[in-house]
Amino acid sequence: MDLYFAPLACSLATRIALYEADADADTPINYIQVDTSKKTVVTGNAAGSDFFGINAMGQVPVLREDDGWTLTENAAVLPYVADRFPAARLAPPAGTRERARLHQWLGFIGTELHKGVFVPLLARETDEAVKAYARAKVPRRFNLLEHHLDTRLHLLDTFSVADAYLVVVLNWAPFVGVDLSQWEVLADYARRVRERPAVARAFADEYELFRRARAS
Ligand SMILES: N[C@@H](CCC(=O)N[C@@H](CS)C(=O)NCC(=O)O)C(=O)O
Incomplete structure (x- = not known):
C-alpha cells in the first residue's frame, strides 16, 4: 500500500491512522513524498514524475492499494484505513x-x-x-x-x-x-x-x- 503525502499536510492524519493500526505489520506501507506546490513526486521509484498523474487534483492524501486502486479525500481515506485495519478500532462499526x-x-x-x-x-x-x-x-x-x-x-x-x-x-x-x-x-x-x-x-x-x- 502507498500513501502519497506532504510533510505536515492533512495526509499526516492518514499516517497517524496507519501508525495507530500498526498497519505495516500487516501490509508493507510506502510513504511517498510529494511536493504539492510543484506537483511532483519527490521519493520512491517514480521520483521526479508528475503528481497529476496520480491525482488529477494534485492533492494529498492519496492512498493506493497494491493492485493500483487509489482513493483520495480525507473523508474517504480515513474511514477506509480504519475499516482496512479493524483491530485498531479507529472508527465505530458501519451503520451505527x-x-x-x-x-x-x-x-x-x-x-x-x-x-x-x-x-x-x-x-x-x-x-x-x-x-x-x-x-x-x-x-x-x-x-x-x-x-x-x-x-x-x-x-x-x-x-x-x-x-x-x-x-x-x-x-x-x-x-x-x-x-x-x-x-x-x-x-x-x-x-x-x-x-x-x-x-x-x-x-x-x-x-x-x-x-x-x-x-x-
Ligand atoms: N478535499 C481534499 C483536500 C486535500 C488537500 O487540501 N490537501 C492539501 C494538503 S493539506 C494539498 O494537497 N494541497 C495542494 C493543492 O491543493 O494544490 C481532501 O479532503 O482530501
Missing part, C-alpha cells in the same frame, strides 16, 4: 449512530476548519481581506470544539480517525498566527492526543521531513 457521528466530525474538520479557515490563512496568494474573513470564522468553530471536548477526551467516545485529522489541522494554528491557548480545553486536548505514541511518532517523522524539505 456513532459511525454517522464520525462522518459528521470528518465533514466539520474538512470543510469548516481545513478548507474554510486554514487553507485561506495558509495560502500565500490570499489577500488580507480574505484572510480576515477566514480568521473571523475561528471563534465559533473553536468554541464549538471547546464546548464538546469539555466533558470528553476525544471527539467520539474513544480515539478515532477524526481525532487524527483534528490534531493535524490544529497543528497549523501557530503557522497562521491563531493562538490556540485562548481555548484551554482544545489546547489541552491537542497536547493529550499528541502524546499518544503513534501520534507523537508520526509528528516527529514529518517534522523531520518538513525541516529537510524546507532546507533543500
